[in-house]
Amino acid sequence: MIRGEQYVSTLLPSNSCYHLSKTESYLILIRHGESMWNEKNLFTGCVDVPLTSKGVDEAIEAGKRIRHLPIDVVYISALIRSQMTAMLALTEHHCKKVPIIVHDETEQAKVWSQIYSEGTEMQSVPVIKAWQLNERMYGELQGFNKLETAERCGKEQVYKWRRSYDARPPNGESLEMCLRRAVTYFKEQIEPQLSSGKNVMVVAHANSLRSILMYLDKLNAEEVIHLELSTGVPMLYIYRENQFIRRGSPLGSTEDGVYAYTENLALYKQNLLDEVLDEVSL
Numbered sequence: 001m002i003r004g005e006q007y008v009s010t011l012l013p014s015n016s017c018y019h020l021s022k023t024e025s026y027l028i029l030i031r032h033g034e035s036m037w038n039e040k041n042l043f044t045g046c047v048d049v050p051l052t053s054k055g056v057d058e059a060i061e062a063g064k065r066i067r068h069l070p071i072d073v074v075y076i077s078a079l080i081r082s083q084m085t086a087m088l089a090l091t092e093h094h095c096k097k098v099p100i101i102v103h104d105e106t107e108q109a110k111v112w113s114q115i116y117s118e119g120t121e122m123q124s125v126p127v128i129k130a131w132q133l134n135e136r137m138y139g140e141l142q143g144f145n146k147l148e149t150a151e152r153c154g155k156e157q158v159y160k161w162r163r164s165y166d167a168r169p170p171n172g173e174s175l176e177m178c179l180r181r182a183v184t185y186f187k188e189q190i191e192p193q194l195s196s197g198k199n200v201m202v203v204a205h206a207n208s209l210r211s212i213l214m215y216l217d218k219l220n221a222e223e224v225i226h227l228e229l230s231t232g233v234p235m236l237y238i239y240r241e242n243q244f245i246r247r248g249s250p251l252g253s254t255e256d257g258v259y260a261y262t263e264n265l266a267l268y269k270q271n272l273l274d275e276v277l278d279e280v281s282l
């Protein structure tokens, strides 16, 4: 452990998050932690199922891995498993800012959820909810066991429904359909935040994220078939000169592994730790 690291979350003043050089910004993507239907191996899609206790642990662990990465705005889906994961992960963040869900669905919601203290607002991170980031709608497969469905409909058919780009589950969305809404949202709402220098965390789902990764990594319909995302594992992208550079691994990056990839981030973390040491020695 780096000297002083244990003090970061308790002693660091919550407004002391360093500002990074504007030449790059950071995008963190996380698939939600294990849900109660993941555990039962059921097709879930847009059914709104919460996390298991293992999922809660995964979310907290994900939060620990990204605790020293800068986050200015968070995007979640409309589904509770993504929301629980984001909130639990943020309890671990060094900035100790309060994640606050933005309610702008109606004029009244906007007014009623207004924060009037500028100081308090600066201690918060806006959390934006978007249905476009929801899991692909699994149609008439929702609620059925994946293994039993494979026995009933054939392994190959189920594999196609689950992993191919264009096969559509009965009355559900293909990955292509999911991509149309998720990637459109990403390009219109999230990318402009990154290009304005904001650091973004997105907590979403296996297939909405697979479609976003297709866009970020320029994967074709053949390549995406093999893309599997584990629950609760953060992935990091550097956004520089309108390009996305992938860092970390969907299979499980360590925090140090993530930092090793950019000097700017390593400096950011070192500044945080130095500040904590100064506070301790005062």
Ligand SMILES: O=C(O)[C@H](O)COP(=O)(O)O
Residues within 6 Å of the ligand: 038, 042, 043, 044, 045, 046, 135, 138, 162, 206, 207
């Ligand atoms: O919606 C679901 O059932 C899963 O979370 C994702 O399912 P998949 O692995 O079948 O795409």
